[in-house]
Amino acid sequence: MSVGVHAVTTTDFPRWDQELLFKILDNIHDVVLVIDSHTTIVYVNKAYATILGVPVEKVLGRRLDKIEPDAAAIKVLRTGTARNGADHLKSLDIDVVGSTFPLYKGKHIIGCISTFKNVTEELELNRELQQTKGVADYLKEQLEQWEQLPLSFKEYVGQNRNVKETLILAAKVARTDSTVLIRGESGVGKEVLARAVHKASRRKDKPLIKVNCAAIPESLIESELFGYEEGAYTGAKKGGKLGKFELAHGGTIFLDEIGDMSLTMQAKLLRVLQEREFERVGGSVVVKVDIRVIAATNRDLETMIVEGTFRRDLYYRLNIVPLALTPLRERKDDLMALTKTFLDQFSREVGQELSLSPQVIKLFQHYDWPGNIRELQNVLEHASIVCSGSSIEIQHLPANIIPTNNQTINVKDKTYDLKEIVARVERELILSALASNNNNRTKTMKVLGISRRAFYDKLRRYGIEE
Numbered sequence: 001m002s003v004g005v006h007a008v009t010t011t012d013f014p015r016w017d018q019e020l021l022f023k024i025l026d027n028i029h030d031v032v033l034v035i036d037s038h039t040t041i042v043y044v045n046k047a048y049a050t051i052l053g054v055p056v057e058k059v060l061g062r063r064l065d066k067i068e069p070d071a072a073a074i075k076v077l078r079t080g081t082a083r084n085g086a087d088h089l090k091s092l093d094i095d096v097v098g099s100t101f102p103l104y105k106g107k108h109i110i111g112c113i114s115t116f117k118n119v120t121e122e123l124e125l126n127r128e129l130q131q132t133k134g135v136a137d138y139l140k141e142q143l144e145q146w147e148q149l150p151l152s153f154k155e156y157v158g159q160n161r162n163v164k165e166t167l168i169l170a171a172k173v174a175r176t177d178s179t180v181l182i183r184g185e186s187g188v189g190k191e192v193l194a195r196a197v198h199k200a201s202r203r204k205d206k207p208l209i210k211v212n213c214a215a216i217p218e219s220l221i222e223s224e225l226f227g228y229e230e231g232a233y234t235g236a237k238k239g240g241k242l243g244k245f246e247l248a249h250g251g252t253i254f255l256d257e258i259g260d261m262s263l264t265m266q267a268k269l270l271r272v273l274q275e276r277e278f279e280r281v282g283g284s285v286v287v288k289v290d291i292r293v294i295a296a297t298n299r300d301l302e303t304m305i306v307e308g309t310f311r312r313d314l315y316y317r318l319n320i321v322p323l324a325l326t327p328l329r330e331r332k333d334d335l336m337a338l339t340k341t342f343l344d345q346f347s348r349e350v351g352q353e354l355s356l357s358p359q360v361i362k363l364f365q366h367y368d369w370p371g372n373i374r375e376l377q378n379v380l381e382h383a384s385i386v387c388s389g390s391s392i393e394i395q396h397l398p399a400n401i402i403p404t405n406n407q408t409i410n411v412k413d414k415t416y417d418l419k420e421i422v423a424r425v426e427r428e429l430i431l432s433a434l435a436s437n438n439n440n441r442t443k444t445m446k447v448l449g450i451s452r453r454a455f456y457d458k459l460r461r462y463g464i465e466e
């Protein structure tokens with residue numbers, strides 16, 4: 001006999017009593033929760049305790065609006081409309097998915113029933129999966145972009161992760177006419193990068209004109225940049241002279257050491273960057289130019305702005321696409337590739353296949369390279385001239401990079417503070433003199449040629465154990 005839309009009775013199921021129904025509900029894997037019209041929890045199945053980790057006795061008879069005021073069941077009770085979907089249970093800090101629908105007696109809502117499952121772990125896994133997928137996509141994209149880099153960027157020796165990112169961004173910006181600001185310590189390859197950007201741009205067949213803003217005297221910089229008309233000042237050339245901006249017309253102007261420009265010149269430069277026009281010194285005709293600007297600096301422009309030595313508006317004009325180059329000491333993974341490039345070059349020049357001895361390789365790895373790639377290049381050039389055979393040994397290197405007593409004296413963190421460097425050298429020397437004299441202090445101070453008092457003063461100052 002049918003007892004409802006979805007159930008019948010048989011000899012085994014003569015009656016659909018409460019006990020049987022509760023048994024069924026307890027075997028459901030999803031949580032089943034029933035509240036009355038006052039939001040009192042009147043029923044929860046076993047899954048409630050197993051899934052949510054809360055004993056059934058702790059919730060039965062309690063008001064849901066006190067435990068979980070934002071629960072979907074409360075909204076359903078208020079609106080009478082069923083809800084499906086995801087929810088976050090604040091009281092337990094878990095994510096659930098399920099459905100809630102109202103229970104009616106006649107026209108009145110007498111409560112509602114919620115069935116849901118805990119999907120916190122699934123969501124977490126999904127989030128992790130999405131993230132892993134995102135990272136994989138990012139790396140794939142980076143690899144593809146790296147493979148598609150224009151040739152000019154491939155000439156830039158560097159496989160370090162930061163350098164690659166910079167090169168990929170540089171290749172992207174090269175396709176546009178945007179202003180580029182290259183940041184990085186001296187000798188890190190800012191000019192090489194500026195040339196690569198120009199060569200990869202649509203302006204590659206037009207000139208790249210470099211202006212070293214630090215090298216031009218203040219009195220000449222305006223005429224250097226903007227040119228002058230005949231008779232502009234005593235000594236001016238007949239017929240006047242074109243400035244760097246005009247020479248760069250159609251191409252790129254590379255403003256190196258931009259942080260060393262005076263405030264007056266900064267103001268004039270700002271106008272050109274904004275208007276792409278200027279007047280020659282001593283002239284009144286407005287000259288219009290079509291140029292892409294690449295600026296570079298090793299200065300801390302942000303601090304200079306605070307100190308009032310660099311114009312904030314110029315900074316914003318320049319800092320449209322900043323490209324940062326990592327110092328060599330932070331990209332030691334590129335050291336050997338760079339070394340090989342320069343060794344190949346100098347081998348050709350001296351007509352001899354050059355290589356580094358294992359000691360030199362070790363020293364290179366430990367050295368800080370304050371002068372970056374330029375310093376590496378110079379050291380190898382020096383060594384290639386000094387060494388008579390094919391193997392470059394420690395004694396072929398310039399004295400300043402050779403460590404004293406196997407201790408490299410590093411110039412770290414861009415510090416050129418003489419006192420600090422001297423103190424470091426002094427400390428190293430005292431330690432090494434102590435070691436070679438079996439820690440005999442009287443002998444050590446003799447070897448160092450200093451008085452007992454001075455010796456002990458230094459031990460204290462440098463924290464060498466008494």
Ligand SMILES: Nc1ncnc2c1ncn2[C@@H]1O[C@H](COP(=O)(O)OP(=O)(O)OP(=O)(O)O)[C@@H](O)[C@H]1O
Pocket residue numbers: 155156157158184185186187188189190191192193256298341373374377
């Ligand atoms: N990635 C590189 N691959 C090969 N050579 C490089 C690389 N980077 C720099 N060099 C070489 O190192 C030297 C210094 O580079 P560059 O002049 O571009 O540095 P910079 O950052 O502009 O220096 P500065 O701030 O002093 O002007 C150059 O001789 C350049 O050829």
